[in-house]
Structure formats: C-alpha cells, structure tokens
Amino acid sequence: MFAIADCNNFYASCERVFQPKLNHLPIIVLSNNDGCVIARSNEAKALGIKMGAPYFKIEQFAKQENIKVFSSNYALYGDMSQRVMQVLSQYAPRIEVYSIDECFLDLTGFQADLTSYCVPICKVVKQWTGIPISIGIAPTKTLAKLANRLAKQGQSKHGSVLDWSSIDEADVILASIALDDIWGISRRWTEKLQQIGIHNALQLKRANVSLLRKQFGVVMERIVMELNGISCIALEEMPSPKKQILTSRSFGEKLTEYHDVRAAVTHFATRSAEKLRRQKMTTQTLTVFIQTSPFDKNPQYANSATLQFDCPTNNSSLLVEAANHGLAQIFKSGFFYQRAGVLLPELWAEGVEQISLFDVADSTKSKQLMRALDDINKKHGKRSIVYGSKLLSRRWQMRQQYKSPSYTTNIMELMTIQI
DNA sequence: TCTGGGGTCCTAGGACCC
DNA sequence: TCTGGGGTCCTAGGACCC
Numbered sequence A: 001m002f003a004i005a006d007c008n009n010f011y012a013s014c015e016r017v018f019q020p021k022l023n024h025l026p027i028i029v030l031s032n033n034d035g036c037v038i039a040r041s042n043e044a045k046a047l048g049i050k051m052g053a054p055y056f057k058i059e060q061f062a063k064q065e066n067i068k069v070f071s072s073n074y075a076l077y078g079d080m081s082q083r084v085m086q087v088l089s090q091y092a093p094r095i096e097v098y099s100i101d102e103c104f105l106d107l108t109g110f111q112a113d114l115t116s117y118c119v120p121i122c123k124v125v126k127q128w129t130g131i132p133i134s135i136g137i138a139p140t141k142t143l144a145k146l147a148n149r150l151a152k153q154g155q156s157k158h159g160s161v162l163d164w165s166s167i168d169e170a171d172v173i174l175a176s177i178a179l180d181d182i183w184g185i186s187r188r189w190t191e192k193l194q195q196i197g198i199h200n201a202l203q204l205k206r207a208n209v210s211l212l213r214k215q216f217g218v219v220m221e222r223i224v225m226e227l228n229g230i231s232c233i234a235l236e237e238m239p240s241p242k243k244q245i246l247t248s249r250s251f252g253e254k255l256t257e258y259h260d261v262r263a264a265v266t267h268f269a270t271r272s273a274e275k276l277r278r279q280k281m282t283t284q285t286l287t288v289f290i291q292t293s294p295f296d297k298n299p300q301y302a303n304s305a306t307l308q309f310d311c312p313t314n315n316s317s318l319l320v321e322a323a324n325h326g327l328a329q330i331f332k333s334g335f336f337y338q339r340a341g342v343l344l345p346e347l348w349a350e351g352v353e354q355i356s357l358f359d360v361a362d363s364t365k366s367k368q369l370m371r372a373l374d375d376i377n378k379k380h381g382k383r384s385i386v387y388g389s390k391l392l393s394r395r396w397q398m399r400q401q402y403k404s405p406s407y408t409t410n411i412m413e414l415m416t417i418q419i
Numbered sequence B, C: 001t002c003t004g005g006g007g008t009c010c011t012a013g014g015a016c017c018c
Helices: A009-020 A042-046 A055-064 A076-089 A116-131 A142-150 A170-175 A187-195 A202-207 A209-216 A216-228 A256-278 A316-330 A362-381 A388-392
Strands: A002-007 A027-029 A037-040 A068-070 A094-098 A103-104 A133-138 A161-163 A245-255 A281-292 A302-313 A337-344 A347-349
Touching: A002 A076, A002 A116, A002 A142, A009 A027, A009 A037, A009 A068, A009 A076, A009 A103, A027 A042, A037 A042, A037 A055, A042 A281, A055 A281, A076 A103, A076 A116, A116 A133, A133 A142, A142 A161, A142 A216, A170 A202, A187 A209, A202 A216, A209 A216, A245 A256, A245 A281, A256 A281, A256 A316, A256 A337, A256 A362, A281 A316, A316 A337
Parallel strands: A027 A068, A133 A161
Antiparallel strands: A002 A103, A002 A133, A027 A037, A094 A103, A245 A337, A281 A302, A281 A337, A281 A347
C-alpha cells in the first residue's frame, strides 16, 4: 500500500510561508533566467496562466492582474523540502523522496483506516513547515498519484486526503481521466494511444496488455498493470548513485565573445567538480557544449567536445582545463550563444577507479588541495576562491530580477519583523 | 530584449565474444 | 544436401519524470 504526499504549488507555497500577506493572491515563480513560468498558485491558475509560459509573453498581463512574480530561489525550496520530508519520515517505516515536492510512504500492513491516519499528517506538515500538502493512497504508485490528483481537485470527502479504495465507482472516475494525466504518459504516447482508439484511463486499464507491450515496450505494460491494481513500480528507499552530472545555464544575455563564454564554462566545470566531490565520485570523461537559441532568427550553431582523462578524477583544475580545451575546439565566432554546459556522462565511485600504470601524479596532494578549496569556500562563502578564467566575464550570469531572500539558509537574509 | 535545468529508463541495431 | 547457440557491450534515439 502506497501513499504519495505532494506539496501543493510547492514553490509558490514556499514564498507564501515568508510573506503570508500573499495568501489568496495570485503568485507565479519563474525558471532560471526568469524565462518561463514553472509554478503557479491556484489563483494564478484560475487567471489562465499556463505552465511553461514564457514570461515576456505574459508580463503585461501579470502586471495588469497584479500577479506577484518570483525568480526561482532553490536555496529556499531545497531547504523547505528537507523540512517537509523530515516530518513525513516520521509517519512510515520506509519513504521514498521522489522529487523536491513529492514523497512516497510505504503503508503496507497498516491496520488503521488509512484516511484517518493520513489526515493528521497534512495538518502537522502545514503547522510545522507552513507548506500545504495533499495525500493520495492506493495499492500501486500510479493509482496513488491519480488519487492525489483527485484530492487536489477537491474530489475527496476528507479534504486533502483521498484513498483510492474508498471510491465507490472507480471505473467511472477512470473514464473521466485523460491519458496524459496518468503518471508516465505524456503528449507523444497520448497521441499514439488515441490513434489506436484508447482515449481515457479506463480504456487503457482494459486494453490488451501484450499488444501494448509490443507497440510501446515494457514501460507502458507496467502502467497498464498498475492501473489494474497490480504493483510493478517498487518503493525505492535509497537514492541510487548518480549516473551523470550536468551543469548548464542559459546566459543572461546572448554572448558573442570567446572570453565571455569561457568564463561561463569555467564556472560550470567548477560546479560539476564540486558536485562530484560531494557525491564522492570521479569522472573519466567530460563533455562541453555550446549552443545558440533555437528561437533566434540569426544563424544557428551547436556543438560539443568530449575529452578523456588519463585517470578518473574530481580535481577542479583538471576539469576546468579540459572544459576550456574543449571549448577552444568548438567555439566559432560570429554566433550569438545562448547556452553552454558541462556534462560528466559516466561516473565512478571514488577509490574504485582503474589508475594508470604510468601515473606519477601525487593524488594525495590533489585530494588535500581540493579539500582545502571546498573547506575555504564553505567557511568564507561560496565563491571565495575561484579559477581565474571565471573572472574574465560576468555577462553570462542569469537574470534573477524577482528573487526572494534565502530566509532559511543565509544568516544575512533572515526575515525581519517590524513591531 | 525576453522561451529552464536537471535527470532516468528502454529499445534496436551493430559489433564482438566463445 | 548441408552452415549453431548463447551471450555481452556500446551507442543513438526516443520516450518519460519533476
């Protein structure tokens, strides 16, 4: 038996915790670079703001309707997420933190009425963190997600909690659910399913499984089984180690100069190395890529370069050097670059890598240097020590015009109260 | 002027092994 | 007249998630 707890309009709710005057007012949160809408309060949804809408297209409307706009503040959202997850973890022997705002709970074997068990969870999370959540309960993850969606739509007699098994005519409900509201089914598959006469969740539940397996593969087969109440997607308690690490950004403005892009790439390589070390991993491969904007009417260009290290490493200096080397190979002047990134596509656990027969580098020294670097940056602020090529330019940095303070993670940005 | 940033899994096909 | 059986690894592309 699964429950899924899902924070309502999570990013918008995080902003509201620290500005309660915004309760009941329309709020939107923008993606990095203040590009697209990625979260909306219910009031903003009611005004017709679409998920993913480019901000510059709705800016006028937002002003006109007095919608409160925020840049993404991931320091805040990440910290608030941890608080919510910590509370939830007290209510089940096993949980799976599925995303920044969602968590599966294993309720297998619980004797109590599950709805009565979960209603207080919502209350406590709200009281202790300020974040409103909804809970869906079902024998499979897929059905739990559907129950959660129905709860959010106000279709439960118990407020924000809905147990799938308490629904009298589940098939009638299923018939009213669109295909792309099902977890794992998006636009392409919706179109493909409609072509073979399947138009809603009930039809998919009753469809011929082996036929669907042939046409769509095992992923679709699992979805159909799960709709039928047969659990195929297990709870994954331990986060599995990362298989790749990507650091990339759109630039705050289009860049044409090599040194501007180089500064960005140096930063991405440094960040990637930091992520590697935090996860105690190394990489033997680095890919650096650059691209112009697909929306740009100017000539388009995109390219990448992949470099190999002699031995797996997480040394920032080596990654920065490789990224700069790769950039030199692919950079062409005359283009308006919009985005760049550094990808580490295959990772190793630190210490298990194959070293080179001829490697004479003192790896102990390298490790000590990186530890000193990380310690200093931790103690004295994130960017106390940086690589020189990052200082060539700041023009790549993203726009964040509407960012709220990092209330919970930066002592300098604590909330102030006037009496 | 202005359109995000991370990830994962599966499959088919080709190359290769004994 | 007739030419096996059982595998692995890698890659690209396509789909999906939040």
